[in-house]
Amino acid sequence: MTIDSPLTELKGVGEAQAKKFAVLGLKTVGDLIDYYPRRYEDYSQVTPINKLRPEAVTIEAVIKQATGRYVRRGLHITEAIASDATGSVRLIWFNQPYRAAALKAGQKYFISGQFELSHQRFSIMNPSVERVSDLPVNAGRILAIYRETKGLTSRQIRLAVHEARQIIKVMPETLPPQITKSQDLMSRSEALLGIHAPLEGGQLAAAQRRLGFEEVFQLSLASLLNKRENQRETALSIEFDEKLAREFVSHLPFKLTDGQRRSIWQIYQDLQKQHPMNRLLEGDVGAGKTVVATMAALMAMAQDWQVALMAPTELLARQHADTIHGLLKPLGLEKQVVLLVGSLSPAQKTKARAAIASGHAGFIIGTQALIQEQVDMHKLALIIIDEQHRFGVEQRKTLMAKAGHMPHVLSLTATPIPRSLALTLYGELDISVLDEKPVGRQAIKTEIVSPNSRAQLYESIDKQLDEGKQMFVVCPLITDSTVLDAAAAEQVYQQLAQKDFKHRRVGLLHGKLKPTDKQSIMEQFVCHELDILVSTTVIEVGVDVPNANIMLIESAERFGLAQLHQLRGRVGRSSDQGHCYLLLSDSSAPTRRMRALSSSNDGFKLAELDLEIRGPGAIYGTSQHGQLDLRIAKLTDTKLIAAARAAAHKLLDQNENLLQYKHLMKNVNRLRTVTNLN
Numbered sequence: 001m002t003i004d005s006p007l008t009e010l011k012g013v014g015e016a017q018a019k020k021f022a023v024l025g026l027k028t029v030g031d032l033i034d035y036y037p038r039r040y041e042d043y044s045q046v047t048p049i050n051k052l053r054p055e056a057v058t059i060e061a062v063i064k065q066a067t068g069r070y071v072r073r074g075l076h077i078t079e080a081i082a083s084d085a086t087g088s089v090r091l092i093w094f095n096q097p098y099r100a101a102a103l104k105a106g107q108k109y110f111i112s113g114q115f116e117l118s119h120q121r122f123s124i125m126n127p128s129v130e131r132v133s134d135l136p137v138n139a140g141r142i143l144a145i146y147r148e149t150k151g152l153t154s155r156q157i158r159l160a161v162h163e164a165r166q167i168i169k170v171m172p173e174t175l176p177p178q179i180t181k182s183q184d185l186m187s188r189s190e191a192l193l194g195i196h197a198p199l200e201g202g203q204l205a206a207a208q209r210r211l212g213f214e215e216v217f218q219l220s221l222a223s224l225l226n227k228r229e230n231q232r233e234t235a236l237s238i239e240f241d242e243k244l245a246r247e248f249v250s251h252l253p254f255k256l257t258d259g260q261r262r263s264i265w266q267i268y269q270d271l272q273k274q275h276p277m278n279r280l281l282e283g284d285v286g287a288g289k290t291v292v293a294t295m296a297a298l299m300a301m302a303q304d305w306q307v308a309l310m311a312p313t314e315l316l317a318r319q320h321a322d323t324i325h326g327l328l329k330p331l332g333l334e335k336q337v338v339l340l341v342g343s344l345s346p347a348q349k350t351k352a353r354a355a356i357a358s359g360h361a362g363f364i365i366g367t368q369a370l371i372q373e374q375v376d377m378h379k380l381a382l383i384i385i386d387e388q389h390r391f392g393v394e395q396r397k398t399l400m401a402k403a404g405h406m407p408h409v410l411s412l413t414a415t416p417i418p419r420s421l422a423l424t425l426y427g428e429l430d431i432s433v434l435d436e437k438p439v440g441r442q443a444i445k446t447e448i449v450s451p452n453s454r455a456q457l458y459e460s461i462d463k464q465l466d467e468g469k470q471m472f473v474v475c476p477l478i479t480d481s482t483v484l485d486a487a488a489a490e491q492v493y494q495q496l497a498q499k500d501f502k503h504r505r506v507g508l509l510h511g512k513l514k515p516t517d518k519q520s521i522m523e524q525f526v527c528h529e530l531d532i533l534v535s536t537t538v539i540e541v542g543v544d545v546p547n548a549n550i551m552l553i554e555s556a557e558r559f560g561l562a563q564l565h566q567l568r569g570r571v572g573r574s575s576d577q578g579h580c581y582l583l584l585s586d587s588s589a590p591t592r593r594m595r596a597l598s599s600s601n602d603g604f605k606l607a608e609l610d611l612e613i614r615g616p617g618a619i620y621g622t623s624q625h626g627q628l629d630l631r632i633a634k635l636t637d638t639k640l641i642a643a644a645r646a647a648a649h650k651l652l653d654q655n656e657n658l659l660q661y662k663h664l665m666k667n668v669n670r671l672r673t674v675t676n677l678n
């Protein structure tokens with residue numbers, strides 16, 4: 001047997017069960033070994049029966065009489081009595097008719113389950129039972145709980161893993177020996193045994209540390225190698241024209257924040273260098289990233305180079321084009337702004353492409369339409385990627401290939417993650433942070449509203465609409481379905497337009513509309529020809545309508561924390577007080593996420609909290625590109641992350657031949673394709 005053997009080669013796994021494993025994506029023994037538990041339940045402490053408390057318990061006891069019967073159709077109950085030296089307790093199983101026959105009277109077992117009240121008597125409910133032996137698999141120890149599927153329980157998965165032990169024991173080491181040694185890490189095979197079948201808590205913790213360290217170490221190594229490669233490339237050095245920068249700033253209707261000033265300065269330094277910039281501009285929603293990006297572009301345009309800005313949606317691309325057009329107008333550069341999106345007419349597209357190819361278009365703004373074949377940019381010096389986590393690596397690479405040489409890259413993100421994490425996850429890039437909101441902005445007031453207060457809420461909103469304000473209504477999220485989301489939005493729209501707000505002008509925006517329709521509805525809203533815009537999450541990113549300062553989110557509990565914060569960022573974009581109402585779909589208590597959101601406006605804080613709530617691996621806002629998800633390492637474990645990064649740096653500094661670490665480099669090379677922003 002090898003890691004490539006089909007699961008049916010494991011004792012006890014037949015064709016039928018292999019099909020169930022396949023539902024979980026597990027086909028080979030190697031897949032199974034790589035299938036880490038979601039969590040653990042600790043049944044390692046044996047409790048005397050007379051000391052049992054209502055919790056997860058393990059007893060070591062002899063079974064007396066076990067009997068099964070149907071109490072009614074479809075409900076079978078097995079009851080047994082278990083005794084140790086201190087007393088007896090009842091065991092109950094529902095719908096496991098095979099139980100009674102499988103239990104031998106007089107035999108000693110580990111019995112692990114929940115001790116709880118059932119029909120006025122304390123019993124151990126649905127326990128797992130295993131004969132007392134040296135190495136129990138399913139009782140009397142810490143039990144791994146896996147993601148299960150119909151007909152395949154954690155119990156069965158544990159048995160299969162148990163049968164794979166001999167393979168796990170000879171799994172090759174993947175970390176360089178000097179690192180396991182200096183970091184005091186257990187071997188890979190020990191760690192895998194420990195993660196699936198820990199004998200005690202200490203072993204589990206050490207296994208998690210080893211595997212978590214390895215994840216971050218590999219990511220760091222991949223990032224560092226990418227960075228090295230990037231630095232060997234040459235880029236166009238873009239001169240800094242101070243006069244031009246000053247002139248641009250003098251026309252702004254506001255004063256730049258310190259963060260904006262600092263970021264722009266850092267970018268200008270980078271652009272003057274001979275090797276390509278790879279910088280991430282991190283700033284919470286509304287922090288003012290667009291001006292910074294425009295100032296970066298300005299320098300390239302001034303020297304007759306081209307700049308391309310790629311945004312994730314057409315709405316956003318159009319809005320950027322408008323904003324940037326306005327920002328460049330005082331300098332007479334606005335004619336160089338060219339929009340290229342899918343919904344342009346063929347004639348418009350041809351015109352745009354011609355302007356791009358001739359170099360007349362200095363600032364090209366678009367969606368993925370920019371990376372299509374027919375688009376020919378020969379003077380591209382700088383690429384700006386808005387909401388970078390929304391794009392895959394391939395899309396970013398294709399855009400860069402348009403330059404024909406290595407362009408400078410500025411990525412914008414509203415996903416605030418701690419610095420050491422960003423470095424690890426996104427490659428060793430440089431980071432600028434906009435850590436303050438423009439002055440005069442008031443914090444958005446966020447309220448959780450239970451469904452029975454809807455009427456009062458509408459009344460108070462109506463007063464605000466009377467004062468000339470506008471409102472976004474965001475419709476419930478129906479998992480991953482644009483069609484269903486659109487239907488839900490349609491319903492909310494009907495309700496508001498025909499009943500609750502029939503005296504107001506209500507518009508509807510969802511992903512199923514034609515781009516031109518989306519565009520015209522958005523324009524109506526911007527021009528205040530609509531008071532209320534009912535929408536799906538298509539407005540999640542970037543949309544900027546300062547007069548709209550009310551947002552109502554339906555079934556708010558269905559959204560993730562990051563997404564709610566992004567959505568909320570659509571309001572409070574002027575000096576007026578912004579309001580965000582989180583409507584719950586039923587009157588149960590608001591979750592921790594909701595409460596966090598209503599008590600904080602700080603994206604960085606919320607990001608950390610999100611990490612905490614979602615636990616290991618879940619990286620704020622990056623779910624679309626799951627390749628990077630850490631499975632074991634906790635992103636909040638800054639010590640582990642720092643140690644793993646330092647070890648990666650050290651290994652590279654030693655100038656060893658990395659090819660000797662075959663297994664390591666196989667993983668690292670895969671990661672290199674997903675970590676780099678370039």
Ligand code: ADP
Nearest residue numbers: 254255256257285286287288289290291438544
């Ligand atoms: P985001 O970082 O979310 O992309 P935007 O760039 O869209 O934010 O900016 C949000 C709003 O704030 C815009 O209306 C913009 O004109 C305004 N803004 C940007 N910088 C400042 C500033 N320094 N002072 C006041 N308003 C600003």
Ligand code: MG
Nearest residue numbers: 289290386542
């Ligand atoms: Mg933006």
